[in-house]
Amino acid sequence: MLGPPGSAAVFLVVTVDPGGEAAARGTLAELAGWQRAFAFPHPDAGLTCVAGVGAEVWDRLYGTPRPAALHPFRELAGPRHHAVSTPGDLLFHIRAARPDVCFALTAEIMKGLRGAATVQDEVHAFAYYDARNLLGFIDGTENPVGPDAAETALVGDEDPEFRGGSYAVVQKYLHDVAAWEDLTTEEQERVVGRAKSTGLELDAPGSHKEVNTVLGPDGGEQRILRAAMPFGRPGRGEFGTYFIAYARDPQITETMLRRMFLGTPAGGPDPLLDFSRAVTGTLFFVPSADLLQDLSAHGKPR
Numbered sequence: 107m108l109g110p111p112g113s114a115a116v117f118l119v120v121t122v123d124p125g126g127e128a129a130a131r132g133t134l135a136e137l138a139g140w141q142r143a144f145a146f147p148h149p150d151a152g153l154t155c156v157a158g159v160g161a162e163v164w165d166r167l168y169g170t171p172r173p174a175a176l177h178p179f180r181e182l183a184g185p186r187h188h189a190v191s192t193p194g195d196l197l198f199h200i201r202a203a204r205p206d207v208c209f210a211l212t213a214e215i216m217k218g219l220r221g222a223a224t225v226q227d228e229v230h231a232f233a234y235y236d237a238r239n240l241l242g243f244i245d246g247t248e249n250p251v252g253p254d255a256a257e258t259a260l261v262g263d264e265d266p267e268f269r270g271g272s273y274a275v276v277q278k279y280l281h282d283v284a285a286w287e288d289l290t291t292e293e294q295e296r297v298v299g300r301a302k303s304t305g306l307e308l309d310a311p312g313s314h315k316e317v318n319t320v321l322g323p324d325g326g327e328q329r330i331l332r333a334a335m336p337f338g339r340p341g342r343g344e345f346g347t348y349f350i351a352y353a354r355d356p357q358i359t360e361t362m363l364r365r366m367f368l369g370t371p372a373g374g375p376d377p378l379l380d381f382s383r384a385v386t387g388t389l390f391f392v393p394s395a396d397l398l399q400d401l402s403a404h405g406k407p408r
């Protein structure tokens with residue numbers, strides 16, 4: 107998950123059907139091998155795949171113990187905005203520089219899950235002009251990189267059995283592009299908190315940037331690792347952002363979401379939500395590659 111965003115991505119969310127547990131475990135066990143096989147002929151494509159496991163299916167697949175902070179995504183119903191919680195047992199976040207390579211791995215995963223899982227959501231996303239989202243703004247500027255990305259995203263000694271894993275929150279957003287385009291560039295910049303042309307920070311109280319600047323008890327900024335990607339079908343009026351954030355503690359992402367959707371604690375609600383509606387919301391734990399192997403071999407962490 108720490109790698110480059112890629113220029114193509116597939117976000118696949120499925121629920122495991124009753125009786126489908128063995129096939130799901132088998133698919134997760136094979137994943138690393140499939141990733142290597144599909145990556146090999148196209149080394150420049152940088153194919154990666156992250157797999158996440160939801161709270162409700164964890165016990166069915168592996169028994170206890172569960173990662174300490176794994177729970178179903180908590181719906182947030184505010185007076186104006188609603189963060190829905192939607193079903194999802196497994197997440198596959200597949201990234202590469204080529205959509206065909208992403209497609210091939212997705213097809214293989216679906217073959218592994220045939221008759222064992224129900225697809226809840228499948229989004230084929232793409233990098234868009236200069237890393238912009240479909241609202242026209244550069245997305246990802248403030249993401250941590252290098253050792254900071256690992257420190258932000260990976261569970262450490264606080265949960266030793268799950269060290270090196272991560273918590274992924276996904277939300278599919280649909281944008282009201284017509285209403286957004288009715289704003290002037292300056293108005294849009296006040297919503298986002300960044301300059302549209304350069305992505306540079308602006309002094310914009312109440313903006314998306316400010317709502318998501320969350321300080322921890324030590325006064326330091328609490329960070330998440332985002333890998334959101336645009337998707338859409340212009341012919342159907344669909345313009346979206348598939349949001350995904352990795353964090354060592356899901357509470358950090360959840361605090362941002364409460365500020366965005368409910369306006370509490372102080373800050374928000376987020377003006378970006380006047381133009382963006384969340385239509386899915388799910389939380390997953392992403393085991394490290396080693397733990398995924400271990401779980402597959404032993405059924406539960408040793």
Ligand code: HEM
Pocket residue numbers: 239241243244245246247248249277279298300305314315316318319330347349351359360362363366378382
């Ligand atoms: C409609 C969906 C969203 C869109 C289009 C969007 C777009 C953006 C853009 C354009 C930026 C400024 C550039 C950057 O640093 O990336 C940004 C920053 C940020 N966003 Fe979002 N975002 C969305 C949802 C979310 C959600 C759901 C969260 C948190 C749960 C979030 C957290 C952040 C954070 C932490 C920053 C960095 C703030 C800073 O320090 O400057 N975003 N987003």
